Amino acid sequence: MFPLLVALSLAPSTPTSSNVFLLEGANVYTSAQARPQAASVVVRDGKIAFVGDPAAAREKAAGASVIDLKGSFLFPGWADAHGHLLGLGKSLETADLRGASDATEAAKRMTAITATLPEGAWAEGRGWDQNRWPGEKFPDARELDAAVPNRPAVARRVDGHAVWVNSAALRAAGIDASTPDPPGGRILRRRDASPSGVFVDNAMRLIERTMPAASAADFERQVLAATRACAKVGLTQVQDASAYAPDQVAALERLAQRGELPIRIYTTLSPEPSALSGFFARGARIGLGQDFLTVRAIKTYADGALGSRGAALLEDYSDEKGNRGLLVTPPERLDELAREARGHGWQLWIHAIGDRGNRIALDAFEKANRAVGKPPAGGDRPRIEHAQVIALSDIPRFAREKVIASVQPTHATSDMPWAELRVGPERIAGAYAWRKLKKAGARLTGGSDFPVESENPLLGFYAAVTRQDLSGRPPGGWRPEEKLTRGEALALFTSDAAYAAFEENRRGLIAPGFEADFTVFAEDPMVAEPRRLPSIPVVLTMVGGRVAYGRGLSGGVAP
Numbered sequence: 316m317f318p319l320l321v322a323l324s325l326a327p328s329t330p331t332s333s334n335v336f337l338l339e340g341a342n343v344y345t346s347a348q349a350r351p352q353a354a355s356v357v358v359r360d361g362k363i364a365f366v367g368d369p370a371a372a373r374e375k376a377a378g379a380s381v382i383d384l385k386g387s388f389l390f391p392g393w394a395d396a397h398g399h400l401l402g403l404g405k406s407l408e409t410a411d412l413r414g415a416s417d418a419t420e421a422a423k424r425m426t427a428i429t430a431t432l433p434e435g436a437w438a439e440g441r442g443w444d445q446n447r448w449p450g451e452k453f454p455d456a457r458e459l460d461a462a463v464p465n466r467p468a469v470a471r472r473v474d475g476h477a478v479w480v481n482s483a484a485l486r487a488a489g490i491d492a493s494t495p496d497p498p499g500g501r502i503l504r505r506r507d508a509s510p511s512g513v514f515v516d517n518a519m520r521l522i523e524r525t526m527p528a529a530s531a532a533d534f535e536r537q538v539l540a541a542t543r544a545c546a547k548v549g550l551t552q553v554q555d556a557s558a559y560a561p562d563q564v565a566a567l568e569r570l571a572q573r574g575e576l577p578i579r580i581y582t583t584l585s586p587e588p589s590a591l592s593g594f595f596a597r598g599a600r601i602g603l604g605q606d607f608l609t610v611r612a613i614k615t616y617a618d619g620a621l622g623s624r625g626a627a628l629l630e631d632y633s634d635e636k637g638n639r640g641l642l643v644t645p646p647e648r649l650d651e652l653a654r655e656a657r658g659h660g661w662q663l664w665i666h667a668i669g670d671r672g673n674r675i676a677l678d679a680f681e682k683a684n685r686a687v688g689k690p691p692a693g694g695d696r697p698r699i700e701h702a703q704v705i706a707l708s709d710i711p712r713f714a715r716e717k718v719i720a721s722v723q724p725t726h727a728t729s730d731m732p733w734a735e736l737r738v739g740p741e742r743i744a745g746a747y748a749w750r751k752l753k754k755a756g757a758r759l760t761g762g763s764d765f766p767v768e769s770e771n772p773l774l775g776f777y778a779a780v781t782r783q784d785l786s787g788r789p790p791g792g793w794r795p796e797e798k799l800t801r802g803e804a805l806a807l808f809t810s811d812a813a814y815a816a817f818e819e820n821r822r823g824l825i826a827p828g829f830e831a832d833f834t835v836f837a838e839d840p841m842v843a844e845p846r847r848l849p850s851i852p853v854v855l856t857m858v859g860g861r862v863a864y865g866r867g868l869s870g871g872v873a874p
């Protein structure tokens with residue numbers, strides 16, 4: 316049993332800018348390559364002042380407060396190199412109705428999420444499916460009224476083709492027995508022709524157009540909730556792939572300047588020309604709130620996703636003749652963006668999943684390199700997000716053009732049941748091909764793409780080293796030749812992520828002068844049984860010398 320962490324009296328919001336304190340009693344991994352050592356860490360002004368011999372550390376931090384980590388495992392702060400904070404924050408406020416056994420249970424789940432909502436905000440849910448319910452009957456507004464009486468409530472069906480609302484929402488939308496069905500849509504009705512609360516297809520617009528647009532306060536609340544969820548799973552930084560609009564970036568700046576962000580955000584900006592011009596004018600790097608917020612990247616899309624056959628392929632999908640997927644942005648625009656970003660010293664992230672999407676993205680970066688000249692040392696570190704299906708002949712181009720492959724290990728294990736059906740036995744050799752990329756000299760970084768996947772980085776770590784699902788299938792791992800070692804997987808979420816954000820001189824290692832960003836686990840993920848990895852408890856998440864999350868393990872969690 317872990318006793319309570321006595322010294323966690325530093326409140327999450329307590330800035331320690333003038334504080335000196337000592338972390339002791341931990342097994343410390345100073346880098347992804349290092350062996351663990353029984354060491355102490357002295358933190359001064361939010362930075363690491365000393366790491367090493369406990370007696371020497373005590374001397375240097377005489378009189379300082381002490382956090383006794385009692386044999387737990389201290390790492391450089393973990394990062395997620397590709398997540399969506401706003402999406403996660405929204406999903407935390409949206410009731411998950413999948414698997415509900417009847418309308419009453421679904422309605423109850425709607426009640427649960429109203430606790431965190433401001434007054435008047437609509438309660439939202441998604442995932443109900445009346446085909447799983449007794450009698451396969453569509454639900455009624457009255458069932459939702461009982462659960463959410465005082466505010467409008469709207470819940471999407473599992474397929475997104477219908478919504479179920481309560482009476483407050485019907486009133487807000489001004490819909491009654493006299494409202495006609497719109498073309499291409501249907502309002503389900505009771506015997507007396509009054510709307511029963513379910514709107515199908517185009518009729519959903521009647522509800523949606525009434526819902527209030529998200530406000531700046533909504534954005535701030537949702538992003539903050541997401542950062543707290545991330546801190547809880549040990550993340551000290553999220554590199555946010557949301558491609559925010561300027562007003563959203565302004566909201567992030569306010570949060571950073573008020574010191575409210577518990578973890579660091581390295582964010583991406585929308586590729587809209589009107590958004591870019593103002594930011595380019597502000598300089599190549601915008602760091603705010605003691606670098607809790609960094610703005611210096613742009614995010615755009617080459618193609619769609621593999622599951623829905625939207626990823627752009629060089630040849631037909633193996634399971635759909637004649638379909639080669641979709642290009643989301645014209646290649647000429649990608650070329651232009653890559654050149655512009657290079658010119659301004661900004662980083663460009665291009666989402667690319669199919670082998671054609673990846674080739675077009677690589678082409679854009681290669682052309683920019685040629686036009687502007689050889690990338691300078693450090694370069695602008697362009698990134699391909701996902702880098703999922705790559706033609707084997709394109710794999711060496713990542714190293715040659717200095718393009719970072721930003722991968723999500725959990726996507727491999729989520730997609731493995733059907734990925735080969737989509738691309739066939741030959742192209743699968745260049746899919747989720749982390750080992751081949753590494754062998755070819757490419758730099759990788761690791762993320763989750765939350766909320767598509769869980770934000771827990773240990774799931775990514777587990778997927779990277781096992782290539783198995785959570786029940787351990789398939790035995791030996793899916794295409795095990797692409798597995799990473801634990802050291803490599805740790806690097807993905809620490810030093811590689813730091814490099815991908817131009818932060819290798821201040822994050823990703825435990826060394827004097829580096830930020831005091833730490834992730835502390837109750838068990839050692841570098842040696843734990845693979846099946847233990849996903850559930851290893853986080854003891855402490857510290858960012859810039861502040862406690863972003865800390866837990867006493869007295870609550871029945873046996874390490």
Ligand SMILES: [Zn+2]
Nearest residue numbers: 397399556764
């Ligand atoms: Zn994403």
